[in-house]
Amino acid sequence: MSSPVATLAEAVTALGDAWPDGSLAGCEPGRLASLTELVGTARRLLDAAAAQVATEVARQSRPELGAESLAKRHGHRNATVMLATTLGTSTAEAAKLVEVGDATAPQATPAGAPAPARHPHIAAAVASGTLGRDAASMIIRMLDALPHRVTPAAIDDAERALTGQAIGLELHALQKILLHAEAHLDPEGLEPKEEELRALTAVTVRNDRSGMIILNAKLDPARGAPVLTLLEAMVTAELGRERDAATRGNGLPPRPIPVMLAEALITVCEHYTGCDRTDQPLPGATVIVRCTLDDLRTGTGTATIDGIDQPICIGTARRMAASGGIIPWVMGTDSEILDWGREKRLFTTAQKRAITERDGGCIGCGAPPGRSKVHHVTWWTHGGTTDLTNGALLCDSCHHRIHDQGWDIHIDGPGINAHVWLLPPPTIDPTRTPRPAAQRRFTYQPAA
Incomplete structure (x- = not known):
């Protein structure tokens, strides 16, 4: 793996060219957005360099070296303390740098021959500045925790897919994808994980000194x-x-x-x-569990709960169905009219169920269906119809942002398998390159 230092120098030079003076007061919005991207790239590349340095510091500070350890020779207890002190960060952040550096550094065979990094796809993304330290650490920890029943080929495919999906995501959205990826790779591990989570379920109640009642629930x-x-x-x-x-x-x-x-x-x-x-x-107060009918019958696969990031095993879905009853829903039969044209202005419950199956939640930010409403893509007042191909789930915030700031929505294909795209206004992207809606951005997409 090549050193990121040269690329870092180029990124810093580009940032200096775009920011020649010291003040940003009243900065033009487009320039400020560009500066944010340049700072992000430089920061990720700096983390990549820091990870390589941290790994070598840790290697030269191995416990078996005793007093000859690099950290001890410089007056530190161990490598993480030395790094935290030198970099001005916490020992946890220093340990994360060592973790990422170790997973992305070139390896060696027992005979001493060079070998690829333990996580080569992550290594390439980190070195190029497209993947940050924290995102890399989250992916590495999930993959390294998978049991031996998950094959190396499946882990490699998942690493490649996750590395691509993580680019441009904030960490909470990435965590949601990782939970789905873990369930996809190891469905057998869901049931024991749920047993562990059930054992940890607890609520503590106490009064503080002011008399307030403090609740803490897991x-x-x-x-x-x-x-x-x-x-x-x-x-x-x-x-x-x-x-x-x-x-x-x-x-x-x-x-x-x-x-x-x-x-x-x-x-x-x-x-x-x-x-x-x-x-x-209240509307929207129904717990929706989603799985295929075949999985429900056979007891295989996984299920999801609207608004909950962690997938559940099919056994839990069965128990929830037994205690709460099942409302069968068959898409597109004569029993439910899913397209109304101009006969109705408001979308029906059946239509929202169909659109929710396709969109998963707000197409902008991924808010759960309970916090989203079906809105006409082409406004009713502009001649829009109350049909599936003209409806999309949006929370109130994204609804106003999309319509007030010039975003467009495009629905490609019919039914629940259609792809929904967001087209940014020219002020944000002159090419108006379509961006996938939240359902595909925030859901694990296995490598083809």
Whole structure:
């Protein structure tokens, strides 16, 4: 693997050319966005160089070297302390640099002959500055934790696919992809993992010195899904009421989401303890578990819960179906009209189910279906129809961003297998290159 130092020097030179003076006050938006990309590239390349240095520092500071260890000769307890002290970071961050460097450095055979890096696809992406240290570390840890029943060929294919998907993603979105990739590669490991998560499920309650009640909850995916779904549905409904009030000109400043979540939890408990309020069930408060009918019948494969990142084993899906009942849904039969043309303005529940199966959530940010609504791609007021090919799931924030800032939506193909694309405005991308919607950006896509 070639040294990233030369590439780093080029990136820093490009950044210096684009930023010749010291002030950014009032910087033109397009230039500021370009500077952000240049800084990101330089930072990733600097991390790549730091990882190589960290690996060699760790090699020359091996415990068996004793007093001759590089770290000890420079007055440090070990390599991570030396790196943390020198780089001005934490020992955890220093250990992450060593981890990435070790996984991406060239190896040697027992005979001393050169060999590829343990993770060559990650190594190439890190060296080129397209993949950062933190993203590389997350992928490495997931792949290295896979059991021996996952073949080396499958791990190599997954590494190549994940390295490509991780580029341009923030870390929470990457974590969601990694959970799906792990379930895809090792479905047999889901059930024991769920048993571990169920064993860790707990709620602690205490009073602090001011008298406030402090709750801390950890819930496994299957049993936590109803809690999360209900609270999010209640908050979404409250946000809608606040937005409507603001539109009428008599709204108050929006409250923080944590405040809304707390009040939603209080409301649920008040109902259970005998409150005489008779609110109607909230739309979007149904827990949706998705799997194929064949998998449900045979007990193979995996399932997902809307709004929950961690996939579940098919056994858990079966238990949830047994306790909650099954509503069979057959796409496109005569029992449900999925295309209404201009006869109806609002999308039906059947249509939203179909569009949710295709989009998975908000096509912009990936927000779960409970926080998203079906919107007309071509506005109803502009002649748009209430059909599947003219509907897309959007949260309120992305809905306003897309329509107010000149983004377009393109749906390629019919039915739930259609591909949804977002076309940026020329001010962001003069070529208007289509970008895949969140369902494909945030879901693991195995290598072809």
